[in-house]
Amino acid sequence: MRGFLLFVLLCFSAHSFAQIEKAPPRQRGEGPWPQLIIRGVTLINGNGAPPFGPVDIIIEQNRIKRIVPVGAPGMPLEGVRRPELAPGGKELDCEGMYALPGFVDMHGHIGGEAQGTPAEYVFKLWMAHGITTIRDPACGNGL
Known part of the structure; x- marks a missing residue:
């Protein structure tokens, strides 16, 4: 009986050691922002279509609100009307980069x-x- 109790105790204690520890509170990094604009990125949307872009991706409250075409591949983006950044927002210049799901x-x-x-x-x-x-x-x- 004593051996059985020891076995049960070891099983329960081993289970408690196997638990994954919680993530610590975030101490580094930036954000969240009221608006994030990813500028000039080439979009691969994951449905098998060819890459599309360059586009500006507007993210508000952690949701993609709009994807705005801002030019043609390989052409400069100067003079193109682009979405304006909201106060307190963040802008990432991603020309030449790709966005994937x-x-x-x-x-x-x-x-x-x-x-x-x-x-x-x-x-x-x-x-x-x-x-x-x-x-x-x-x-x-x-x-």
Whole structure:
């Protein structure tokens, strides 16, 4: 009986160590802004169509509000009527760059501290590579 109780205790304690620690409060970075304009970017919308642009992408309250064509590929953008930035907004000059939809990783393992890498690091690494949605097949971490 004593061995069984020890086994149950070890099972419960191992489960508590396997939990992924919460993300710390954000201390660095900028934003959010009332408006963000991504200027002069070439858009790949993910439906198989060829790249489109250059365009200005207007984002308000974390939603894409408008996509405005501002020229033709390879042509200068001077003299083109472009959307105006709202007070307190942020503007990114992205001429020569591409905007893509967020990628979905349908088979990702977070790992956690037991693997030697904090979950927060893994999430930021995926985000830096364009992965905005993840499905953990183990689902032990609630994803």
